[in-house]
Amino acid sequence: MTLSSIDTISDDPKYTIKAVCEQTGVLPVTLRAWERRHEVLNPQRGDNRYRLYSDRDIATLRWIKNRLDSGISISSAVSELRQMQQNGGQLETVPTIPFSTPKPVTPAVPPEQIAHELYLALIKHDEDRASELLHQAYSMYDLYTYILKTQIPCLVEIGEAWANGIIPVATEHFASAYLRGNLLTIFQAYPARNSAPFILVGCAPTELHEIGSLMLAVMLRSEGYRVEYLGPDLPLDDLVDYARYEHPAMVVMAATSLESAELIDHLNEKLSKLKPAPVLGFGGSAFNQQPDLIEKISGKFLGLSLDSAVESVKQMLPVTRKSPR
Ligand code: B12
Structure with missing residues (x-):
């Protein structure tokens, strides 16, 4: 799944306006206004006359939304788009994947x-x-x-x-x-939402298994959080210094091995001295395999799975989504 030119993305009409709006974060009323005033997309109509959008439409919409998020107006974004289309230019910055997945009409494979x-x-x-x-x-x-x-x-x-x-x-x-x-x-x-609660996500010192925490970072961004992903094997003192200046509301650490899990405890001690002190959330297979470790670590255990971790975060740090422009 690479970044690629927009005209290589399928133009087959598949998705309803509801699905497209849910996945891009653009309100239906805004999308209709863009279609009317700026002729942004030209969706096809299904048998029931409902608009049907393609993967290419979603990618275009996402590209426009990214331009708006970086501060330019809708009319400038549209004229940039037109210019690039006319010049045969490619929107290389548009990922071929949507934010998250609209449900297509075709049946799912397990x-x-x-x-x-x-x-x-x-x-x-x-x-x-x-x-x-x-x-x-x-x-x-x-x-x-x-x-x-x-x-x-x-x-x-x-x-x-x-x-x-x-x-x-x-x-x-x-x-x-x-x-x-x-x-x-x-x-x-995903766009970086600067007004949403700020969460740093990474791995405990010595921990190289980073994919679980990266997955969590993706899931939290999809829920509207401002998330920075910091990767594997984080040195504690540097992390605390960074948190001192950046003021995250939460720091999430993952650990797979006993050694790295135990080091998380020292982190909470250090974080709790910051003002304001971020919440330390933790999890990962070290805790799933040795549940008695959970009690030994100070901080908030976020759960056995990534989806339960998202739920725990949502309870501690509710996020209110702002309507997109
Ligand atoms: C990829 C991989 C690596 C890569 C990691 C690359 C990277 N960039 O991340 C590398 C090559 C570095 C690696 C190294 C090692 N690995 Co490795 N690795 C794996 C592998 C194949 C996938 C790991 C993964 O990403 N899984 C996906 C995550 C999401 O799954 P999960 O951790 O089980 O997550 C569940 C929960 O823990 C929870 N969760 C996960 N993260 C978080 C975070 C939070 C905050 C919360 C709340 C929950 C949560 O959610 C998931 C369920 O919903 C696993 C196989 C496996 N079964 O996972 C082996 C595995 C984890 N590795 C293993 C081993 C032994 C090692 C090494 C010791 C090998 C060696 N001799 O050098 C080293 C240790 C390195 C270190 N210091 O950390 C063993 C661990 C055995 C054990 N039980 O201790 C495994 C299980 C392989 C096996 N079948 O034996 N590994």
Whole structure:
């Protein structure tokens, strides 16, 4: 799932206005006004006369919204778009993926099947097939299903294959780097919402398993939070210094090993001295495997799974979505 030219994206009419608006964050009334006043999109009509939009329409809309988020007016964004279309220019900054997935009319393939096929493609180092499957999954499922039911089972299968000597470590690295790249593309495709509660997400010192925390960062951004993703193996003192100046409302740390999990405790001690002190949220498979660790760490355990972590964050830091322009 790479950044690509807009005219390579499918123009098949598939999505209702409701689905498109839910996924791009543009209100139906705003979209209709843009269509009327600026001739932004020209959706086709289905048998029932309802507007039907394509993946290309969604990508165009997202591109426009990104331009608005960076401070330019709708008329300037539209004229930029027209100019580029006339000059045969390519909107290289438009990701081919939508923010999250509108439900298409076509029936879904079970995510477990995609997860396994993705595993097969990745262990063959077949990027074209992996990309095709990720696109297919992204357009069929909502973001959470995409992450929890296709990407995670695929990573687990890769981990088992590595542990059982079926695939070499190079293949495991290739596969996890590929999926990490895909998640990062999705993460960066969301607009940074500067007025929403600010959350730093990363991994405890020594922890190199970063994909779980990256997934959480993506999911939190999709919920409207302002999220910065800080990656693996964070040095505690630097992190505390950064938090001192940036004032996040929450710092989320993930840990897979006992060693890295225990280091989170020292972080809370340091964070609690900041004014205002951010909440420290933590989680990851270290705590799932050794639940007695949870009580030993000061901070807020966010739950056993990524979706329960999002729910915990929402309860502690409610986010109110502002209407887009
Ligand atoms: C990719 C990978 C790596 C990559 C990571 C690359 C990267 N950029 O992230 C690399 C190559 C670095 C790596 C290294 C190692 N790995 Co590794 N790795 C994996 C693999 C294949 C995928 C990990 C992953 O991203 N999973 C997806 C996440 C989302 O799954 P999860 O962690 O289970 O998450 C669930 C919960 O924990 C929770 N969750 C996850 N994160 C968070 C965060 C918060 C805040 C919350 C609340 C919840 C939460 O949500 C998920 C469920 O909804 C796993 C296989 C597996 N089963 O996961 C092995 C695995 C984790 N690795 C393993 C091992 C042994 C290692 C090494 C020790 C190998 C070695 N000898 O060097 C090193 C340790 C490195 C270190 N210091 O951290 C073992 C761990 C065994 C164990 N139980 O301890 C596994 C399980 C492989 C296996 N089957 O044996 N690994």
